[in-house]
Amino acid sequence: MTEADLVRKTAIRVCQAMEQCADELTTLDSTAGDGDLGINLLTGLRVLHGSLSSGELAKATEIPELVSGAGRLIAEHAASTFGTLLSQGVIAAGKALAGPDVAHGNRLNTGFRAALDMIKRRGKAEPGEGTMVDALEPAVRAIEAATDSAPGNDPFSVLKAACEAARVGAEATRSMRSTKGRARWSGTQGEGSVDPGALAVVYLLEAMAENPTD
Amino acid sequence: MGMKNIMNNPEHYVDETLAGIYSAHSNRYTAADGNLRALVRATKNGLPQVAVVTGGGSGHLPVFLGYVGEGLLSGCAVGSVFASPPASTIETVARAAHSGKGVLFLYGNYQGDVMNFEMAEEALIEDGIACTSVVVADDVASAPSERSHDRRGIAGLALAYKVAGAAAAAGQTLDEVAAITRHALNSTRSLGVALGPCVIPASGKPTFEIAEDEMEIGMGIHGEQGIQRTKLKPAREITKELATRILEDGPYATGDQVAVLLNSLGATPLEELYIMYGDLERELSAAGVSIERCWIGRYACSMEMAGASLTLMRLDSSILGLLDADSYSPLVQFGQ
Numbered sequence: 001m002t003e004a005d006l007v008r009k010t011a012i013r014v015c016q017a018m019e020q021c022a023d024e025l026t027t028l029d030s031t032a033g034d035g036d037l038g039i040n041l042l043t044g045l046r047v048l049h050g051s052l053s054s055g056e057l058a059k060a061t062e063i064p065e066l067v068s069g070a071g072r073l074i075a076e077h078a079a080s081t082f083g084t085l086l087s088q089g090v091i092a093a094g095k096a097l098a099g100p101d102v103a104h105g106n107r108l109n110t111g112f113r114a115a116l117d118m119i120k121r122r123g124k125a126e127p128g129e130g131t132m133v134d135a136l137e138p139a140v141r142a143i144e145a146a147t148d149s150a151p152g153n154d155p156f157s158v159l160k161a162a163c164e165a166a167r168v169g170a171e172a173t174r175s176m177r178s179t180k181g182r183a184r185w186s187g188t189q190g191e192g193s194v195d196p197g198a199l200a201v202v203y204l205l206e207a208m209a210e211n212p213t214d
Numbered sequence: 215m216g217m218k219n220i221m222n223n224p225e226h227y228v229d230e231t232l233a234g235i236y237s238a239h240s241n242r243y244t245a246a247d248g249n250l251r252a253l254v255r256a257t258k259n260g261l262p263q264v265a266v267v268t269g270g271g272s273g274h275l276p277v278f279l280g281y282v283g284e285g286l287l288s289g290c291a292v293g294s295v296f297a298s299p300p301a302s303t304i305e306t307v308a309r310a311a312h313s314g315k316g317v318l319f320l321y322g323n324y325q326g327d328v329m330n331f332e333m334a335e336e337a338l339i340e341d342g343i344a345c346t347s348v349v350v351a352d353d354v355a356s357a358p359s360e361r362s363h364d365r366r367g368i369a370g371l372a373l374a375y376k377v378a379g380a381a382a383a384a385g386q387t388l389d390e391v392a393a394i395t396r397h398a399l400n401s402t403r404s405l406g407v408a409l410g411p412c413v414i415p416a417s418g419k420p421t422f423e424i425a426e427d428e429m430e431i432g433m434g435i436h437g438e439q440g441i442q443r444t445k446l447k448p449a450r451e452i453t454k455e456l457a458t459r460i461l462e463d464g465p466y467a468t469g470d471q472v473a474v475l476l477n478s479l480g481a482t483p484l485e486e487l488y489i490m491y492g493d494l495e496r497e498l499s500a501a502g503v504s505i506e507r508c509w510i511g512r513y514a515c516s517m518e519m520a521g522a523s524l525t526l527m528r529l530d531s532s533i534l535g536l537l538d539a540d541s542y543s544p545l546v547q548f549g550q
Contacts, residue, residue, distance in 0.1 A: 026417055030437065039416045040297045080297040081326035088329075122329050 001213065007063050008052055009212035011070055015049035017207035018042060021200070028196040037082050037196050044078025044087075067111065068094030081123075082197050085132065086204075088122045089115035105152030108159075109144045116140045127169075130176035132197035138165035139205055159209035166205050170198035219518070224415035228272040228294055235279070239544045243282065246289065246310035251303050253279050254289035254310045264382040264391045265289065265311035266318045268375065269304050270327055271296040273412070274435065276546040277371055277514040278321075283543030286379035287320075295414055296436050298326035304334035308343070316344035316388035320378050320395065322367025323351040346392040350374050352404040352525065354463040355432025355441045366434055369477040369514040369525045370402045373537070376548055380536035398533050403464040404475075405456045406523030408433035408440065412480060412516050421519070431455060435479065435516040449486065453493040456524040461501055466528060468502030473537055475525035476508065480515035482522050487511070490522060507537055513546060 001009075018041060026038030048070055051057040057073075060066040071090030074083055096114030097107055116136050120126065125133045142165035146158040173195035221227055232250045236243055246252040269291030270278045279290040288311035291299035308317045317338060319331050328349065335345045351363060352370030378395040386394070408430045411420035421437030424430060429447065432440030447455075466472070474494065476487050487510050498505060506529055514523070527533065541548050 026419070030419065030421065039414070040294060043294065043416075076300050076302060078297075079293055079300040079326060079330055081324075081329070084298065084300075084326055084329050088333075122333075123325070 002061070004061050004063050004066055006213070007066055008057070008060070010208055011066075012049060012052050013210060013212045014204055014207040015045040015052070018045050018203065021203045025196050025200055025203075028193060028199065031193055037080060037200065040078045040080035040083050041086075041200065044074045044076075044083050047077040048073045063107070064094050064098035066094075067091075067097060070094075082132065082200060085119045085123050085197075089119040089136075092118035103151070105147060108155050109140070109147045112140045112143050112162075128176060130173045130195045130198075132195070132201050134173050134176070134195065135166040135170040135198035135201035138169040139163070139201065141165065156209055156211040159205060163202065163205045163209050166198075166202045170194050170202050173198045219413065219415065221415060224418065227415040228292065231272065231275075232292065235545075242544055243279075246306050249303060249306055251292040251299060252289070252306040252310065253282060253292060254307060255282055255284075258313055261385065262313040262315050263288075263385060264315045264318055264388050265308065265313060266320055266375070266378045266382050266391065267291070267304070267308050267311055268319070268321050268371075269293065269299045269307065269331070270322055270324070271298060273414075273517050274515055276512065276543075277369075280543055280545030281372065281375040281379070283379075283541060283546075285383045285539055285541030286543055287375055288382070293327075295416065298324065298330045301330040301333035301337070304331055305337050308334060308338055308345070312338075312343055316346070318378060318382070318388060318391050318395070319345060319347040320371075320374060321347075321349060322371055323349045323363075323365060324367070344388055346388055348374070348378070348392055348395050348399070350399060352399065352402050353432075353434065354403050354405050354459060356434065356438070359463055366438070368404045368406060368435055369475055369523045370399065370404045370527070372477070372509075372513040372546070373402060373473065373475055373525060373527050374399055376541065377533060377536045379541060380539035383539065383541075384536075394532060394536065398527060398536075401465050401528035402525065403460045404523055404525040405432060405460050406435070406440075406477075406479065406521055407431050407452050407456065408437075408479065408519065408521040409446065410481065410520035411437060412519040421516070429521070431459075433521070435514065435519070437516075449489045450493040452522075453490045453524070454497050457494060457497040457501075460524060460526050461498075461503070464526065464528070466501075466503055466526065470503050471506040471529045471534075472498070472503055473507040473527045473529055473533075474498075474505050474509070475513055475523075475527075476510045477513045477523045477525065478511065478515065479519040479521040479523065480512065481518045481520040484511060487522060490524075494524065506534065509548060511547070 022038035022042040029037035075087035093111035093115040139162040265288040271293040289307040291304040293299035350367035351365035353366040356366040357364035381391040430440040
């Protein structure tokens with residue numbers, strides 16, 4: 001199996017796993033936001049799944065091309081707030097991975113760092129505001145710490161460390177007052193519950209962290 | 215009590231709505247680049263004019279696409295229910311609508327929309343097309359006045375569309391159209407009351423829960439939490455509450471003239487809006503504010519959500535002239 005195949009299989013696994021989480025995210029989002037997060041994300045990921053298994057992206061042989069293409073499909077078919085941020089992050093990761101100086105053992109942190117930076121820029125969000133950034137930023141730090149200590153680490157164990165960090169970060173959004181997105185208007189109603197965007201990041205990472213060849 | 219809706223397949227809700235609109239009004243609307251979600255006027259005016267482009271999630275008709283028409287908007291990017299259209303669709307609409315005098319993006323303040331419109335604007339500017347954005351944030355319930363830029367855009371969109379569309383049709387430049395629209399919005403405030411939810415077709419779930427005998431002041435059009443939930447009150451008390459909060463928040467003073475938009479959120483009938491209007495006129499006249507123009511009906515809805523919203527726009531001669539200008543859309547009336 002080529003590395004591109006491994007990335008493709010992982011992406012398919014993510015699409016499948018999110019089918020199970022969409023209802024929970026939608027319910028959570030109708031308390032804190034507007035109740036469309038799960039549905040729109042799922043719509044986009046179903047299109048992505050189709051493309052990865054039998055469409056354009058089934059043929060992609062290079063990782064950057066595969067990642068950017070996935071981001072563009074999400075942008076097109078899941079243009080909700082979360083979907084837009086996710087798609088811009090994924091597209092940025094694809095671009096960064098296409099860069100000339102990306103060392104082999106550095107791809108995971110290069111991609112994730114680019115994604116995080118773009119999501120923060122597009123969403124004008126910083127940690128502490130009760131958003132997906134509160135899960136993603138600690139996850140990216142965990143990825144950087146793991147790859148710095150041992151470049152070329154098994155990517156799936158690095159991602160497992162990222163999941164734990166993301167989970168802790170998402171839990172912390174329970175006590176934050178949202179200042180971004182639709183949740184910012186319902187700061188009291190959403191209080192005490194996890195930000196749905198942060199939880200979605202956790203679920204996405206958990207699905208990515210499972211080696212699809214196991 | 216369960217909700218009943220007329221549809222074929224919840225997943226085709228938006229596209230089947232659009233298909234109906236295109237076939238009913240084929241002389242008015244066309245799909246740019248064959249993309250059904252990129253709706254533009256079928257015919258451009260003879261002279262180049264500023265293209266006023268909007269967009270947003272579906273489920274709010276006549277917002278957003280119903281305001282595309284003569285003397286109104288040039289095009290609209292249509293998203294899925296309650297979700298922003300992608301930047302690529304906004305770009306397609308703007309390129310098709312552009313006639314050489316620039317593009318004004320005019321849309322409601324929701325983060326998904328803001329991001330996608332910003333991305334589309336960046337792409338057009340890179341290609342040398344002049345663009346400006348005006349973001350509508352008129353809902354006083356959604357943030358205090360010191361954070362008014364955080365407010366949601368609701369029915370005030372309708373009046374903003376009318377002002378911008380008329381200014382564009384009158385041949386004003388991009389900067390002028392943007393300036394008069396901002397000026398009109400500075401003195402525009404809205405507030406709504408919700409009595410019952412709508413159901414999101416794809417999930418089959420209501421946007422919020424509320425007891426049979428309750429109402430909520432300030433609830434958003436996607437079911438975002440409002441500012442006060444109480445037992446259902448008589449029309450005159452509801453109207454007084456909406457009017458009082460708007461008058462306190464906005465730049466209104468004795469002697470002012472205003473335009474009123476009294477809007478059904480979907481299920482509330484005209485009868486109830488007119489009951490409210492009678493009460494409203496008494497309230498405003500007691501405050502020394504006179505209603506110069508009023509529009510009453512479904513202008514910004516949330517499918518079958520029950521409730522109403524009130525919008526006031528303070529008038530001066532420049533705004534009044536634009537509100538009175540001729541306009542036509544098959545989905546919405548601005549007659550006097």
